[in-house]
Amino acid sequence: MKKISLLAPGPTPVPPRTLLAMAQPLIHHRSADFMEVIGQVRAGLKKVFQTANDVLVFSSSGTGAMESAVANLLCPGDKAIAVRGGKFGERWSLILKAYGCQPVDLDVPWGQAVKPADVEKLLAADPSIKAVFVQALETSTGVDHPIAELAQVTKKTKAVLVVDAVSALGAYSIPTDQWGLDVVLSGSQKALMLPPGLAFASIGPKALEMMKTSTLPKFYFSWAKELKSQGENKGAFTSPVTLFMGLLDIFKYLDEIGMDKIFAETALNSKAFKAAVKAWGLDLYSKERPSPALTAVQCPEGVDGQKVVKWLKDKYGIFIAGGQDQAKGKIFRVAHMGYINQFDTLQGISAIEMALKGLGYSFQMGAGAAAAQKVFGEA
Amino acid sequence: MKKISLLAPGPTPVPPRTLLAMAQPLIHHRSADFMEVIGQVRAGLKKVFQTANDVLVFSSSGTGAMESAVANLLCPGDKAIAVRGGKFGERWSLILKAYGCQPVDLDVPWGQAVKPADVEKLLAADPSIKAVFVQALETSTGVDHPIAELAQVTKKTKAVLVVDAVSALGAYSIPTDQWGLDVVLSGSQKALMLPPGLAFASIGPKALEMMKTSTLPKFYFSWAKELKSQGENKGAFTSPVTLFMGLLDIFKYLDEIGMDKIFAETALNSKAFKAAVKAWGLDLYSKERPSPALTAVQCPEGVDGQKVVKWLKDKYGIFIAGGQDQAKGKIFRVAHMGYINQFDTLQGISAIEMALKGLGYSFQMGAGAAAAQKVFGEA
Numbered sequence: 001m002k003k004i005s006l007l008a009p010g011p012t013p014v015p016p017r018t019l020l021a022m023a024q025p026l027i028h029h030r031s032a033d034f035m036e037v038i039g040q041v042r043a044g045l046k047k048v049f050q051t052a053n054d055v056l057v058f059s060s061s062g063t064g065a066m067e068s069a070v071a072n073l074l075c076p077g078d079k080a081i082a083v084r085g086g087k088f089g090e091r092w093s094l095i096l097k098a099y100g101c102q103p104v105d106l107d108v109p110w111g112q113a114v115k116p117a118d119v120e121k122l123l124a125a126d127p128s129i130k131a132v133f134v135q136a137l138e139t140s141t142g143v144d145h146p147i148a149e150l151a152q153v154t155k156k157t158k159a160v161l162v163v164d165a166v167s168a169l170g171a172y173s174i175p176t177d178q179w180g181l182d183v184v185l186s187g188s189q190k191a192l193m194l195p196p197g198l199a200f201a202s203i204g205p206k207a208l209e210m211m212k213t214s215t216l217p218k219f220y221f222s223w224a225k226e227l228k229s230q231g232e233n234k235g236a237f238t239s240p241v242t243l244f245m246g247l248l249d250i251f252k253y254l255d256e257i258g259m260d261k262i263f264a265e266t267a268l269n270s271k272a273f274k275a276a277v278k279a280w281g282l283d284l285y286s287k288e289r290p291s292p293a294l295t296a297v298q299c300p301e302g303v304d305g306q307k308v309v310k311w312l313k314d315k316y317g318i319f320i321a322g323g324q325d326q327a328k329g330k331i332f333r334v335a336h337m338g339y340i341n342q343f344d345t346l347q348g349i350s351a352i353e354m355a356l357k358g359l360g361y362s363f364q365m366g367a368g369a370a371a372a373q374k375v376f377g378e379a
Numbered sequence: 380m381k382k383i384s385l386l387a388p389g390p391t392p393v394p395p396r397t398l399l400a401m402a403q404p405l406i407h408h409r410s411a412d413f414m415e416v417i418g419q420v421r422a423g424l425k426k427v428f429q430t431a432n433d434v435l436v437f438s439s440s441g442t443g444a445m446e447s448a449v450a451n452l453l454c455p456g457d458k459a460i461a462v463r464g465g466k467f468g469e470r471w472s473l474i475l476k477a478y479g480c481q482p483v484d485l486d487v488p489w490g491q492a493v494k495p496a497d498v499e500k501l502l503a504a505d506p507s508i509k510a511v512f513v514q515a516l517e518t519s520t521g522v523d524h525p526i527a528e529l530a531q532v533t534k535k536t537k538a539v540l541v542v543d544a545v546s547a548l549g550a551y552s553i554p555t556d557q558w559g560l561d562v563v564l565s566g567s568q569k570a571l572m573l574p575p576g577l578a579f580a581s582i583g584p585k586a587l588e589m590m591k592t593s594t595l596p597k598f599y600f601s602w603a604k605e606l607k608s609q610g611e612n613k614g615a616f617t618s619p620v621t622l623f624m625g626l627l628d629i630f631k632y633l634d635e636i637g638m639d640k641i642f643a644e645t646a647l648n649s650k651a652f653k654a655a656v657k658a659w660g661l662d663l664y665s666k667e668r669p670s671p672a673l674t675a676v677q678c679p680e681g682v683d684g685q686k687v688v689k690w691l692k693d694k695y696g697i698f699i700a701g702g703q704d705q706a707k708g709k710i711f712r713v714a715h716m717g718y719i720n721q722f723d724t725l726q727g728i729s730a731i732e733m734a735l736k737g738l739g740y741s742f743q744m745g746a747g748a749a750a751a752q753k754v755f756g757e758a
Contacts, residue, residue: 004404010406011620023398025383026390026574030696059576061438061617067599098598189617195405197438197576197619217596219477220446240392240441240576319407
């Protein structure tokens with residue numbers, strides 16, 4: 001019996017009760033009933049984003065929200081820093097170029113975190129730079145960038161800080177307002193435990209001001225349009241009704257458990273998994289600030305990360321993720337966020353042990369599981 | 380007991396088996412298993428679109444697909460005809476303006492269909508016009524524009540024909556290749572019986588050529604990017620996994636029943652409903668080419684269309700749609716496409732009769748139901 005188990009950094013498992021909430025008959029997206037749903041979603045998002053800002057919802061993947069930030073803040077030819085420490089950081093640069101802006105690429109070796117001082121230097125050297133685009137968690141490397149510190153830097157300048165928190169929000173605390181994050185983006189399919197299809201954008205006052213002067217073309221992703229519509233509890237365009245119903249159920253679930261407990265559980269899964277990695281004699285791919293939301297593991301010599309992923313999927317029905325681009329084959333990545341508990345984590349550890357052994361890596365079978373059990377037992 | 384019943388022109392009811400197919404545990408969107416799903420979705424879409432063209436899938440509402448057509452075909456300042464015969468026709472003009480193009484607005488009174496000769500005249504008068512944007516079914520008025528005839532006009536020129544078939548595709552036959560439609564767009568939540576969240580774009584050879592010269596900014600909706608990715612059975616960005624699984628189930632369902640039978644059932648629902656409208660002594664809002672996919676009914680003097688909609692929703696749990704913009708309050712709209720059968724239609728007719736009576740319209744109760752039953756009985 002192969003049971004499907006999602007341990008990749010998104011999409012993460014959806015709670016069965018939420019799957020069933022989404023399997024109820026749909027209601028009409030232009031009804032008073034659905035306006036009430038949108039109102040509840042708006043309130044719930046503010047809570048999860050820890051903000052008083054409006055948090056917009058888009059029917060798209062997280063990349064749509066990233067594009068919306070570029071299109072709604074900038075003008076053609078504008079300069080903006082793209083923190084490129086992985087595949088998603090590189091995406092900022094690509095979007096900026098696609099829109100005729102000038103990316104100021106701040107290259108960070110994969111596996112490392114950006115240094116706020118480097119951002120500060122770039123901003124000081126060129127005050128015409130209008131924005132800093134960065135990831136909270138660079139999903140391709142498992143590294144958390146220091147976004148609280150980056151906000152300290154940007155708040156002294158005219159530049160806005162745009163944080164892609166697609167895989168971070170809900171996995172650990174991101175206090176948008178307390179840290180002064182101008183724009184925070186996220187998606188439904190990571191710590192928010194839903195299928196992919198919803199993207200979010202929290203927009204602070206400094207970003208709202210910059211938005212007013214932006215001349216890049218936008219329509220579907222227009223913040224101004226959605227601020228008006230969603231401010232009246234309507235979507236400018238057809239809302240993905242089932243995902244909204246799912247999101248309401250997730251908010252209920254988060255309330256029942258409490259966000260702090262969820263953050264703690266994610267952190268504990270991460271700690272246990274990272275202990276297993278050490279017990280295998282392996283290293284993290286994330287040399288700095290490894291995220292609690294996921295672990296990127298450096299493969300041992302002679303073991304292809306893609307083969308580990310394939311082994312788990314084909315033999316056990318367990319989905320983890322491999323490396324992307326320059327990390328392809330060299331790493332595998334395992335998620336700890338969302339609807340993943342200690343036994344999911346232990347299952348992943350056991351499966352990886354069997355795969356590593358099967359692929360010829362020599363280590364003491366069971367060492368990883370034991371190390372993780374110890375962490376869980378002590379908690 | 381109020382049972383929710385969707386009779387609005389989207390979202391339409393989702394078959395329970397499809398809701399349950401979407402409630403299964405998710406698989407990972409970057410796995411070989413999901414690549415197979417994308418392959419099947421691609422093949423199924425070609426069948427439904429009746430085309431050998433690539434049909435791209437986007438995680439967005441239908442408006443995203445509309446925007447993609449503008450952004451991927453045109454350059455700043457380009458001229459394009461927007462057939463404005465309703466709210467969705469007007470949207471073409473708004474998107475063109477948002478992108479710095481010059482819409483050539485061809486205004487058609489709401490409730491009427493565009494005359495191909497008028498398009499021909501505009502194109503002849505200005506050969507620099509690069510595209511004609513039109514709806515197959517203008518959902519706000521219930522009118523089908525003559526897209527086969529429009530294709531006869533555009534094929535003699537350099538202009539491409541872009542058809543928004545969001546509410547038409549799957550409700551009646553739209554033979555993309557036979558009619559020579561350059562671009563056909565659709566969405567998941569109408570005749571394809573799914574929740575909202577997927578948009579589609581079939582792209583023919585003439586459009587592919589024009590795409591190569593387009594300089595408008597695009598990233599998330601880039602056709603070139605998705606043609607490459609989806610051509611390899613991958614999504615450029617995170618695919619909405621559950622909706623893809625739902626779409627596979629819908630394709631199975633369409634195959635079991637047969638598209639011709641589905642078209643016939645939609646047409647019969649429409650015929651029966653329109654017979655009921657006549658029996659009530661009311662007129663269609665669609666003065667020309669009323670669509671088989673939905674019926675837009677002109678309200679009697681003194682009856683507010685919005686109140687009819689509210690009556691059905693509040694008292695019976697039945698969702699129909701009111702009028703939009705200039706038609707607001709004057710009409711109500713009832714869908715016949717998708718997972719809607721004769722008894723859903725009869726239920727809608729009965730409910731509307733009770734609402735019309737309750738709102739003070741004087742007519743013979745039961746006359747509409749009888750007229751519809753006669754149509755169904757004779758079929």
